[in-house]
Every structure is written in C-alpha cells, then in structure tokens.
Amino acid sequence: MSETRADQDKKTRPSVEFKTPNGTLIAIGGRENKGDDPKEDETNQHNLNFVKNEILERFVKELPGKDSLIVVIPTASSLPVEQGNTYKKVFANLGAKNVEVLDIRSREDSCQEEYMAVIKKAAGLLFTGGDQLRLTAIFGGTEVMRLIKERYYKENLVIAGTSAGAAAMSTQMIYQGMSTGGFIKGAVSITAGLELLNDAAIDTHFIKRGRMVRMAQMIATNPTFLGIGLEEDTGIVVKKGKELEVIGSGLVVIVDGRGSTATNIYEVEEGVPVTIRDLKVHLLGKGDTYTMENF
Amino acid sequence: MSETRADQDKKTRPSVEFKTPNGTLIAIGGRENKGDDPKEDETNQHNLNFVKNEILERFVKELPGKDSLIVVIPTASSLPVEQGNTYKKVFANLGAKNVEVLDIRSREDSCQEEYMAVIKKAAGLLFTGGDQLRLTAIFGGTEVMRLIKERYYKENLVIAGTSAGAAAMSTQMIYQGMSTGGFIKGAVSITAGLELLNDAAIDTHFIKRGRMVRMAQMIATNPTFLGIGLEEDTGIVVKKGKELEVIGSGLVVIVDGRGSTATNIYEVEEGVPVTIRDLKVHLLGKGDTYTMENF
Numbered sequence: 001m002s003e004t005r006a007d008q009d010k011k012t013r014p015s016v017e018f019k020t021p022n023g024t025l026i027a028i029g030g031r032e033n034k035g036d037d038p039k040e041d042e043t044n045q046h047n048l049n050f051v052k053n054e055i056l057e058r059f060v061k062e063l064p065g066k067d068s069l070i071v072v073i074p075t076a077s078s079l080p081v082e083q084g085n086t087y088k089k090v091f092a093n094l095g096a097k098n099v100e101v102l103d104i105r106s107r108e109d110s111c112q113e114e115y116m117a118v119i120k121k122a123a124g125l126l127f128t129g130g131d132q133l134r135l136t137a138i139f140g141g142t143e144v145m146r147l148i149k150e151r152y153y154k155e156n157l158v159i160a161g162t163s164a165g166a167a168a169m170s171t172q173m174i175y176q177g178m179s180t181g182g183f184i185k186g187a188v189s190i191t192a193g194l195e196l197l198n199d200a201a202i203d204t205h206f207i208k209r210g211r212m213v214r215m216a217q218m219i220a221t222n223p224t225f226l227g228i229g230l231e232e233d234t235g236i237v238v239k240k241g242k243e244l245e246v247i248g249s250g251l252v253v254i255v256d257g258r259g260s261t262a263t264n265i266y267e268v269e270e271g272v273p274v275t276i277r278d279l280k281v282h283l284l285g286k287g288d289t290y291t292m293e294n295f
Numbered sequence: 296m297s298e299t300r301a302d303q304d305k306k307t308r309p310s311v312e313f314k315t316p317n318g319t320l321i322a323i324g325g326r327e328n329k330g331d332d333p334k335e336d337e338t339n340q341h342n343l344n345f346v347k348n349e350i351l352e353r354f355v356k357e358l359p360g361k362d363s364l365i366v367v368i369p370t371a372s373s374l375p376v377e378q379g380n381t382y383k384k385v386f387a388n389l390g391a392k393n394v395e396v397l398d399i400r401s402r403e404d405s406c407q408e409e410y411m412a413v414i415k416k417a418a419g420l421l422f423t424g425g426d427q428l429r430l431t432a433i434f435g436g437t438e439v440m441r442l443i444k445e446r447y448y449k450e451n452l453v454i455a456g457t458s459a460g461a462a463a464m465s466t467q468m469i470y471q472g473m474s475t476g477g478f479i480k481g482a483v484s485i486t487a488g489l490e491l492l493n494d495a496a497i498d499t500h501f502i503k504r505g506r507m508v509r510m511a512q513m514i515a516t517n518p519t520f521l522g523i524g525l526e527e528d529t530g531i532v533v534k535k536g537k538e539l540e541v542i543g544s545g546l547v548v549i550v551d552g553r554g555s556t557a558t559n560i561y562e563v564e565e566g567v568p569v570t571i572r573d574l575k576v577h578l579l580g581k582g583d584t585y586t587m588e589n590f
Binding site (some may be wrong): 043046048049183184187207208210211212213216231249251255269271272273274275276279280282283284285286288 | 338341344478482502503505506508511548550559567568569570571572575578579580581583
C-alpha cells in the first residue's frame with residue numbers, strides 16, 4: 001500500500017505530544033500578595049476577591065509530588081539576593097521548605113553543570129520580576145532554556161513567572177513603552193519572548209499602569225498574538241498550553257485582534273498615533289476560563 | 296381615506312428636525328494645546344500628529360458668521376476667573392476677540408435674565424474643565440440648559456467642552472472612580488449627564504489616566520451607551536448628533552458593548568471585580584470618522 005498524505009504529515013510535523021505541554025504555566029501580573037494585609041490606600045483593601053497568598057499557594061498546590069523542589073530564578077532582578085530570600089520566606093510560610101535560588105547572571109553562567117542538575121530535579125520554577133529583557137537576553141537559545149522547555153512539554157513541570165517573569169513567557173514580549181505614550185508608532189519596543197506560551201503576548205501591571213493602548217499597538221503589528229493583560233495580584237493558570245483559568249484578586253484583560261479590520265500601522269511613519277478598529281476585549285475575573293485558539 | 300400607521304407615527308413621535316441637531320458638539324479629552332510648545336517630558340514632543348492650537352482653532356472655525364460671540368462657562372472649575380482669562384487670551388491669539396465669560400455658580404444664578412440674554416446671542420459655548428458633577432448639579436433641569444438644547448437642536452450653535460465639560464455632555468457620566476480600582480463593583484460612580492450627546496458615555500484623560508477599565512464597568516451596567524474615551528489634546532467633532540470626526544494629537548478609544556455576551560455585574564456584590572466579555576474596541580486617530588448608531 002502506498003503511503004497516504006496523513007502518514008507523510010505524521011513524519012514531518014512535530015508530534016501532538018510535543019505540541020501540547022504536560023506542564024503548567026502560571027503567569028502573574030506582578031505584586032502577588034505574599035501574606036501582608038493590603039494597605040489603606042490599596043485597591044485590595046475593599047476587594048472581596050482578595051485572598052492572602054492566593055497565587056503563591058496555588059503555585060505550591062500545582063506542584064507534583066510531596067516536598068517538591070521549587071527553584072526561584074531571580075535573573076530579571078537587580079536585587080537577586082533579596083528577591084530570593086523573600087520568596088524562600090514566603091514559601092516556608094506556605095509549608096514549602098525545599099527551595100533553591102538559582103541566580104543565573106549571564107549566558108555563560110546559565111549552562112553550568114550544577115545549575116542544569118538543579119533544573120533537572122525541580123518540580124516548579126519561579127521567575128521573579130525585574131527587567132524582562134534580561135531574561136530573554138540571558139536565557140534565549142541556551143541549553144538551560146532547552147532543558148526547561150523539554151521538561152515543560154514532556155513532564156509536568158510547573159513554571160511560574162511574575163511581572164518580568166510573566167512578560168517573558170509569551171511569544172511576543174513588550175520590553176519598553178511609555179504607558180501613556182504607547183499610542184505613538186515606535187513608542188513600544190517588542191521582541192520575541194521565551195515562547196513558553198505560544199500565540200500570545202503577555203503584559204503585566206496592566207490596569208494599575210494603564211497599558212491597554214501599548215497592548216493595542218503591539219497587536220496592530222501582528223494580530224496573530226492574543227493579548228493577555230494581567231493586573232497586579234492576578235494571574236492565569238495555563239494547562240495544555242491553551243486553557244486559561246484566572247486566579248487572584250484583579251482582572252485579566254484579553255485583547256483579541258484577530259477580527260480587527262483596519263490599522264494605519266503600516267502606512268504612517270514613526271511618531272504618528274497608531275489606530276486599529278474592531279479589537280475584541282474581555283475582562284475576566286477569578287475562576288473565569290478562556291481557551292486560546294492555537295495557530 | 297383612513298389614516299395610515301405612518302401618519303399616526305408622525306403625530307406622536309418627535310419630529311426628525313428635533314431628533315437631529317443642527318448644531319455641532321466638540322468634546323475634548325482635557326489639556327488641549329493652547330499655543331505652548333510641548334515640554335520635554337510630554338508625549339507630544341515626538342508626536343507627528345501634534346499641531347499647536349489645533350483643537351481650539353477648529354472650534355473657532357466651526358462658529359457660524361463673522362466675529363461671532365464665544366461664551367466661556369467655567370462653572371466646573373474652582374478657579375473660574377483664571378480659566379476665563381486663559382481662554383480669553385488664547386481666543387484673542389486665534390483672532391476671536393468677541394468672548395464673554397459666564398461664571399454661573401449656582402442653580403439660582405443660572406437663570407438670571409442677563410445670562411439668558413448672553414446665551415441667546417452666543418455662536419459658540421465652551422465648558423471648561425473642573426468637576427463634571429458641578430455641571431450636572433448646577434445646570435441639570437434649568438431654563439438655561441433648556442435654552443442651550445433648543446438652540447443646539449434648532450440652530451447651528453457650537454458647543455465645546457473639555458475634560459469635565461466633555462464628560463458632562465453625554466447621557467451617562469462617570470463622576471468618580473479610581474482609574475486603577477475601577478474594576479471593583481461600586482468603585483465607579485455614574486449619573487446622567489447633560490445629554491447633549493445621546494446614547495453615549497464620554498470619559499476624558501483616557502489613555503494618560505488609564506481609564507479603560509472604569510469605562511468597561513460603566514458599559515457593563517448598561518451596554519446601550521457607546522463608550523467614548525478621549526485622550527488629552529484630542530477630541531471629537533460631532534455633527535447631526537452621531538457623526539464623529541477625530542481631531543487632535545492623540546487617540547479616541549471607542550468601546551462598544553452592544554455585542555457583549557456576559558457580565559457578572561448583576562450577580563456579584565459590591566466589592567467584587569466586574570467582568571465582561573466581547574467588548575468591541577476601536578482606537579481612532581486624527582481624521583478618522585465613526586458614525587454612532589442611535590437607539
């Protein structure tokens with residue numbers, strides 16, 4: 001019998017197993033609660049959806065096995081020691097005492113055997129906040145990133161990232177852009193993220209810092225990517241690479257430009273405000289779900 | 296011959312002449328340029344759509360006749376004298392020297408014969424910024440407001456409003472609401488505006504102050520109203536009560552919730568974040584047009 005087209009496809013395409021991760025992603029919009037009471041001037045003082053430690057507790061609960069190893073990666077931060085200690089303390093309060101901090105500071109650094117060995121044992125990784133450009137510039141195309149992705153797809157590795165750590169997870173990554181000036185062509189800088197979440201563009205501190213419009217500009221450049229705007233103390237738990245569940249006290253803003261009908265972005269020069277029509281927007285809260293369409 | 300259904304309708308409905316205003320509205324998102332250079336730290340320093348005096352010059356151009364009377368109404372402001380003087384100076388620079396300032400401070404004040412006489416002669420009105428609640432609380436249901444509306448519908452009166460003056464123009468008016476906390480049910484206060492623009496809800500300083508989410512909450516309460524978010528130094532010129540043209544250096548964000556599919560706003564208690572799915576959003580720039588559907 002001759003080989004069918006389907007047979008040929010099976011050989012050339014990556015297997016379905018590879019396309020659908022077994023692991024879990026948790027992307028957090030920054031400033032996730034770490035056990036403190038909300039201060040008087042904070043939004044969450046009167047927010048009935050606020051629950052202390054909710055997000056980090058969920059991360060711990062998602063870890064497979066008992067006394068699982070959590071690896072904190074403060075590479076994005078300019079205060080890696082402080083960040084490491086903060087998370088060690090919070091996790092200890094949540095009963096998770098098996099925590100290592102892997103302060104990778106450079107590309108060379110990243111592939112040390114001892115670091116690779118720690119990543120191999122980890123049940124969960126947490127990328128802290130800081131500057132997302134440090135994350136992509138240091139981890140992009142390294143052996144350690146390849147190992148992380150392999151374990152995320154093949155095993156049930158849980159990968160969390162907050163603020164910069166969340167922004168770096170998606171395919172498209174905004175690394176600069178005045179929130180207020182983000183409507184002018186050229187005012188938003190985009191590069192590829194670490195691509196743990198495909199077909200998406202994550203932005204953080206989204207409501208607090210008014211980032212809707214810089215997101216719209218990014219989407220205008222290529223509406224393939226679903227915009228996911230995460231408010232502070234708010235996140236998404238992603239299963240199978242596309243099933244999103246909202247956690248935390250705030251909202252997740254989904255910006256879908258796939259049906260957009262017109263933009264001036266390829267016609268105007270840098271310095272002109274970018275327009276776009278027919279974005280679809282959803283505001284989702286705790287417990288809401290959303291399934292991404294993969295392309 | 297018996298009376299047809301159409302004949303009956305003609306008698307009971309308001310006439311088309313009354314439903315379609317002959318006048319022009321200009322709603323401005325605040326901080327319209329008054330002839331100064333943009334400062335170094337301002338968005339407009341590198342914005343190619345920025346033109347000095349653009350918006351106020353357009354207001355002057357829209358006025359019918361020559362040497363037409365402009366009436367500045369600084370009622371919203373707590374510094375009415377300063378506001379009045381500022382606009383007098385700017386209009387003089389633009390060649391419009393026939394300007395009166397009508398500082399109406401109370402409801403009683405509003406219906407003085409001399410004020411009514413000035414409004415009767417005006418070719419254009421400009422409501423300054425300040426607190427929009429002062430505008431609705433003082434002008435709502437007064438004789439002077441009735442006169443303004445009559446002249447707006449029957450004649451070609453031009454009515455401009457900036458910041459509070461623009462927010463008060465629409466049917467729905469937000470008068471309070473933390474931009475960042477605006478996602479929690481109860482955090483946004485709404486009342487009826489002066490209803491010069493029907494079926495709409497105008498918000499101002501929209502991108503600068505990150506007001507997308509408080510707009511979404513207002514729309515969730517009643518998606519009839521088209522959300523119109525005006526950035527600073529940006530506005531809309533409205534003809535026939537529904538034909539919008541964008542002017543100025545920034546963007547206008549149109550938020551259309553008429554096709555929205557789900558919200559939790561009637562199910563959750565105050566203090567819980569408000570969700571909504573399937574908002575349609577357009578970002579429009581200078582020269583772009585949009586025709587409102589009237590209900």
